[in-house]
Amino acid sequence: MTDNSTAEVPALLDDLARAGVRLRLAADDRIEVIAPKGALTPALRERLTRHKPELVGWLGSSRERREPARELPVVRADEANLYEPFAPSDLQTSFIMGGREGFEYWVRPHQYMEYDLAEADPGRLEKALNRELEHQRRNLVVVRDDLRLQTVRDPAPARIEVYDVRGEDTEGLRAHIDRVRDEMKRREPVHDRWPWVDMRLSLLPDGSAKLHYNNNNLFSDAPATLRFIDTVLRRYDDPGYAPPELEISYRDCVLALAELEESPLGQASRTYWTDRIAGWPGAPEIPLAQGADPRRRSRLERRELLFPPEVWASVKEKAAARGLTTTNVLCAVHAEVLAYWSGSRHFLLNNMITHRLPLHPQMGEVFGNFASLYPLEVDWRHDEAFEDRALRLQKQVLDDVEHVYWSGVKVLQALNQHRRTPGKAVCPFAVGSALFVGGAERPVDSLLETPQTLIDCEFWDLKDGSLWVIWDVIEDMFPAGLIDAMQEAYRSIVLRLAAGDEAWRERAFAPLPDDQTERVAALNAPAGEPPAGLLHDALAHRAAEAPERP
Known part of the structure; x- marks a missing residue:
């Protein structure tokens, strides 16, 4: 346990993350704050000031102080070279390759989302969509034949396909929605030409509508996708909405991140990761179904857990009292479940960490994919309480987050090279927190397909205060009933943690x-009933009965 002042720090860090505010410890115990315009409210500013000593201790405990010469670079706009080809991020390269046959669990990355709208004017919605695409025009890219990216010059307007099913009866309506879902959930978006935005609208008999959106995850991460949909709908509601022009492009950001990898800070991160590779364990050995083929097209299915506001609030309160962030508590619950069913106490997960580093005030507004996957070492070998295991995992995460200046995909490639396993999904169990996104709107239906993934676990804050936990799973790779049991275990552990302190001390x-x-x-x-006597007493008797059977 920690004192009350220190205990408030994890909750404050959670709230800052949800607001998109990042902190950086500079020289002389000075805290630098990087925040989108308007994100740092007076209340957050007051809490920052009040807890500055505890924040300095928190930020300083996970790493050595950074030398002034190793500060982060600044993204600078390069308008003259906007349309020059450039190398994709390492994660994008892995997604491109992971969508090809020959790799384990291959599929092109995409995400289907469906929302209910109270009403919809198709023409007005299409105008709102294209106004936002115009705003993001410098960030719309395609993959060339040489696997380099290129910004689209004068992108053509996107069209919204409209289904008018206002005259259908209940059965016909259900059949239509199922048909659209089934098609879009398995539709792998194009990435070599524009437009790759796939937005559709079903006009329903009661005057409402369904918005169907298949997102190309090669070009957009979770924060960008949600911001994009929210802004399109905001432009629909308020056609006069006009945010400030973006000063930087996705190309500018990717090149700045690549430059960062070659800097002293990036090379220090490289050393941090590669020095640990030889001692790393493998992925958790969850039992697979007999005859399961990892080299066929991945087919993920979505499972969801929903925890009501009072349960989630209790978990957050008890986590903060122990100096734990909610993200690390949920990661620890997931590790607990995988450890139990794999029998492994020491294994690797794939941890999704954003590369939206504070290189520019508008970094969070750029429509692009800044996600990165890093191996997370889970060490459950110590006989200790759950809260201590979670704290141990949190320390590892904090150490890892301080070394994200060298690509996580390069780390995974180096691991495969060390083990001489090219093309293998070295960490097919992924975990990612979207709690920093803030209160999200839960889609009516959704699915995420990501290459080289067996189980992808994500957790989200919802606008009503609930916790939404998603598992995207290749169901038929596992024995029947296994995923049911694992997910029910996840639910039971979270409920026990919310219910009282005893579960936190569970060994x-x-x-x-x-x-x-x-x-x-x-x-x-x-x-x-066991027979009388000792196990070997009958040996002499049996030998005498059948001496010819040694």
Whole structure:
């Protein structure tokens, strides 16, 4: 446990992350604040001032102080070379390659989302869409034949396909929605030509509408996607909305991040990761279905857990009292479940970390993919309480986050080279927190397909205060019933953590469902009364009975 003042720091960090505010510890214990315009409210500013000593200690505990010569660069606009080809980020390269046959669990990355709208004018919505695309025009890119990216010159307007099903009965309406969902959920968007935006609208009998959107995750990460949809709908509601022009392009940002990798700071990050590779464990050995083929087209299915506001609020309160951020608590719950079903106490996960570094005030507004995957070492080998395991994992995450100036994909490639396993999905179990996005609107239906992934776990704050936990899973790679049991275990652990302090002190959760617990007990129960005497007493008697059977 920590004192009350220190205990408030994780909650403050969570709130700052949701507002898009980043902190950086500079020389002389000075805290630099990088925030989008209007994000740093008077209340947040007051809390920052009040807790400055604790924040300095928190930020300084996870790393050595950075030398002035190793400060982050600034993204500078290069309008003259906007249309010159440039190398994609490493994650984009891995997505491009991971969408090709021959790689494990291959699929082109995309995300289907469906929202209910109270009403919709198709023409007005299409204008709102294209106004936002015009605003983001410098960030619309395609993949060339040489696998380099190029900004689209004079992008053509995007069109919204409209389905008028206002005359359908209930059965016809259901069939239409299922048909659109099934098609778009497995539709892999193009990436070599514009437009790759796929937005559709179903006009329903009661005057409402459904918005269907298939997002090309090669070009957009989760924060960019949600911001894009929210802004399109805002422009629909307020056609006069006019945000400030973007000063930088996606190309500018990617080149600045590539330059950062070659800097002293980037090379220090490289050393941090590569020096640890030899001692790393493998992925958790979750049982796979007999005959499961990892080299066929991935087909992920979505599973969801929803925790009500009072449960989520209790978890946040108890986490803060222990000096834990909510992101790290949920990561620890996920690790607990994987450890139990794999039998592994030391394994790697793929941790999604944003590369929207504070290189420019508008970095968070650029429509692009700044996500990066880094191996997260989970060490559950110590006999300790859950809260101590979570703190251990949090320390590892904080150390890792201080070394994101060298690409996570390069780290994974270096790991595959060390193990001589090219093309292998070295960490097919991914975890990612979207809590920093803030209160999100839960889609009516959704699915994420990502290459080289068996289970992708994400957690989101919802606008009503609920916690939304998503698992995108290749179901048929696992034995029947396994994912059901694992997900129910996740639910039970979160509920126990919300219910009281005892669960936080639990040294070993045993989250097996009741029916499986009973089955294990029955299989291990003796068949009858054990015979008298010792096990070897009958040996001489049997030998005398059948001496010809040695």
